[in-house]
Amino acid sequence: DADVTQTPRNRITKTGKRIMLECSQTKGHDRMYWYRQDPGLGLRLIYYSFDVKDINKGEISDGYSVSRQAQAKFSLSLESAIPNQTALYFCATSDPTQGANYGYTFGSGTRLTVV
Amino acid sequence: QKEVEQDPGPLSVPEGAIVSLNCTYSNSAFQYFMWYRQYSRKGPELLMYTYSSGNKEDGRFTAQVDKSSKYISLFIRDSQPSDSATYLCAMTFSDTGTASKLTFGTGTRLQVTL
Numbered sequence: 001d002a003d004v005t006q007t008p009r010n011r012i013t014k015t016g017k018r019i020m021l022e023c024s025q026t027k028g029h030d031r032m033y034w035y036r037q038d039p040g041l042g043l044r045l046i047y048y049s050f051d052v053k054d055i056n057k058g059e060i061s062d063g064y065s066v067s068r069q070a071q072a073k074f075s076l077s078l079e080s081a082i083p084n085q086t087a088l089y090f091c092a093t094s095d096p097t098q099g100a101n102y103g104y105t106f107g108s109g110t111r112l113t114v115v
Numbered sequence: 116q117k118e119v120e121q122d123p124g125p126l127s128v129p130e131g132a133i134v135s136l137n138c139t140y141s142n143s144a145f146q147y148f149m150w151y152r153q154y155s156r157k158g159p160e161l162l163m164y165t166y167s168s169g170n171k172e173d174g175r176f177t178a179q180v181d182k183s184s185k186y187i188s189l190f191i192r193d194s195q196p197s198d199s200a201t202y203l204c205a206m207t208f209s210d211t212g213t214a215s216k217l218t219f220g221t222g223t224r225l226q227v228t229l
Binding site: 004033040041042043045048058090092103104106107108109 | 121123149151156157158159160161164203205216217219220221222
């Protein structure tokens, strides 16, 4: 099994619908992140969580919300999806005790299309 | 101006060539520098990590950091078709703590041809 698992892998949804992307990890890391990746814009941070009770907005949080259900689970919701939220979404984890030297562990991504 | 600039490519080279990938950045407070490799339909994976200025070598890969010029590079020697991927640079201020969030470049797509 992958260290960081994202579901679904692909999703097509209609404008205005609520959708949830799920992420679970077996690394035992406290820190979890949600990024979106767009051509020409790279990876941009949506939300991050340093533990179950600590959730913070990233640079592009408008239109998104998150839930940290447990150390291992971090979900991203689009309350009312719009077409410019079409992107590739990644969940990642990191371990602060190991520092940046070990980088982030990313999931395989969710390709979301809003029509 | 973006904090981290990276040429998107695509960069196409023949097998066996030396590849040079680069990023420039504007914030002199960045201290930790990373290169990630991302294959199609996969998440990025950490390839190289360096702290402050200097070089680091790992097999066919060499990472260089020039903080005075705010410029980092990744060199790939004897490039292979399996190196075909998108390469993202990333950097952060701090090794731990709330300042450890990564700032990414947009990625350079590399194609190594036979």
